[in-house]
Amino acid sequence: MAQRVTLSDVARAAGVGMATVSRAMGDHPDVSSSTRERIRAVAHELGYRPSVAARALRSGGFRAISVIVPDNQWGWWEPVAHACVETAAEAGYQVLVHPVGGGEGGLAGAIDGLSNVPTEGVIVISVPDQKSVREACDRIGIPGVAIDDSSADICFPSISADNYAGAREVIEHLIETGRSRVVFVRPRLSGGAPVWGDAFYLQERERAYRDVLAEAGLEIDESLIIDTAFDETAPGCPELGELLDRDVAVDAIFCSFDQLAATVLRELAARGLRVPEDIAVAGFDDERTAVLVTPQLTTARQPYAEMGRTAADLLLQSLAETAPPVRRYEFPTQLVVRASTVSTPRLQ
Amino acid sequence: MAQRVTLSDVARAAGVGMATVSRAMGDHPDVSSSTRERIRAVAHELGYRPSVAARALRSGGFRAISVIVPDNQWGWWEPVAHACVETAAEAGYQVLVHPVGGGEGGLAGAIDGLSNVPTEGVIVISVPDQKSVREACDRIGIPGVAIDDSSADICFPSISADNYAGAREVIEHLIETGRSRVVFVRPRLSGGAPVWGDAFYLQERERAYRDVLAEAGLEIDESLIIDTAFDETAPGCPELGELLDRDVAVDAIFCSFDQLAATVLRELAARGLRVPEDIAVAGFDDERTAVLVTPQLTTARQPYAEMGRTAADLLLQSLAETAPPVRRYEFPTQLVVRASTVSTPRLQ
DNA sequence: TTGTAGGCGTTATCAG
């Protein structure tokens, strides 16, 4: 670019002082509308554009917050980010979204990188280890909020769905529609990521599974709890296959999250088992998978938009010097009944 | 927060001048390592953190670029954004991702909003109208690059897949595997969005359809070109249903993009038609839909990562004052053969 | 090797 056009350039050209130009450009009351118009015309003519940096330096802040999203998973977080953007915009804040993969220092490394970014706070989504992220935030001195149901121990105000209640609803639905021998499918820890297997949401959903079955007077058969690779593109689910080979009485499958259902359904189809006539299948999240698979999936819908809105609200609150308490903020899910559990979906 | 700790605070506390502190914090050669260590210790002690704003003001730039992504569609653009992040990082740039919906001024409005954001350039993805976006970029004075195969007329260096060649490959594959009566499914323009129907990529894919059929000596039957609502959650595809009711000879369906295949496959399943035995189905994009539907979809894979990398490269080039020419940069797609067209997928 | 001083472009505070 040529040369930056500054306030004083405009001032000189318009034959007024810098202060007047500044007032004219911002909508200050203390300028006569005639001079304001004249100055604006000159500014436009010269192609004047205010310097974000100078303004931020002077007024101490960029009015921007960051959202760090996992870039290794499908975009379930998009509605979350969208809600953050909306909410922040209402408060005059910009939102910067940073997709961060597993590599190079992970989340904590990414946060350290934020020290070079004009941002005043951060919302982290899906955190494997809140402690290190918390330390990174403290290091660069910005407040944080988490949208995260993976961490059992939390160091941030943490927003999540009510996994226990939501899973209860799904499993109760299975029982109510006459199922009694329910498989629970968990993701298998891949390689060196033991953290994942301890994910809080998995624990909660499993707890719901055990509780509901017990309350229904059903015995908990540990052989019905299986672990499978997390790869929605796989042609089938061998662990489920083995189970079905030796246990024909299975009449329902609860996948700990929707994405596991893709391979489960393929395995059932390959064996000529009809869903839901022979076996009902349900998931959790109401993620895109749920509507794309055949048949479409009964599941618990997470209120992503509301969760995003709350995250932004809490963070903005932190910036306004009233740090919200570090606790879990849980949101109820909604049971969505589709063709994978009942032949004629009845809505409730 | 209390009070900002500045360079001069550190200088005073360490009993040196500001310049020395500045040099010690950056890795300047002209400081004795002993003072450097001492100063760093003091700085750490005081919790000193450099001001992004002041630094940017002083050195004229934030070293950040923006990527504007559509937030009303599923995240097919994620690999694109990821590649942009990687590429930018290599050049020492941060990437800010801005999800933008259709509302409030649309893309052009979003770009205007960037004038308050510390960013030096912008990559726009999936642009309905390049002209207005171009004007917005000029207005706020930043260079842009588009990843976009919707606009027939371009005002940015525009990156896209080679839609014509890619679609040719898919349709040729259908012909080669013995199909001859091929339906072409297009999205119906919804409400007041005529721009969409003229999308360049649709024209190109349709042109390929017509050319390949003609070259194969097949007559083009206009009744085989149908428009359907674009809603992947719909239970079926009525337009296809009507066609099948009156034309039983159909033996293949080419969906102008993968997402249309979801309802198409449901329609076929509901009618008891087997895929691929009775009818083959193929799409375009190799988007997530392709692996989630049953059966999995033969399609043309767009090289999203490479496209993102190129976009970032071109933009960084613009920033380095060598504006790349405004033309279309096309990337070849790759035919991915799956179970929706051949019973035993043969890879090629 | 270290310190001093000036300026990056704004906005806010004063006088006029």
Place this chain on the structure above:
DNA sequence: CTGATAACGCCTACAA
């Protein structure tokens, strides 16, 4: 209503 002037926090000649 308008104009001069002083910060905001950092970097970098230039001088010591």
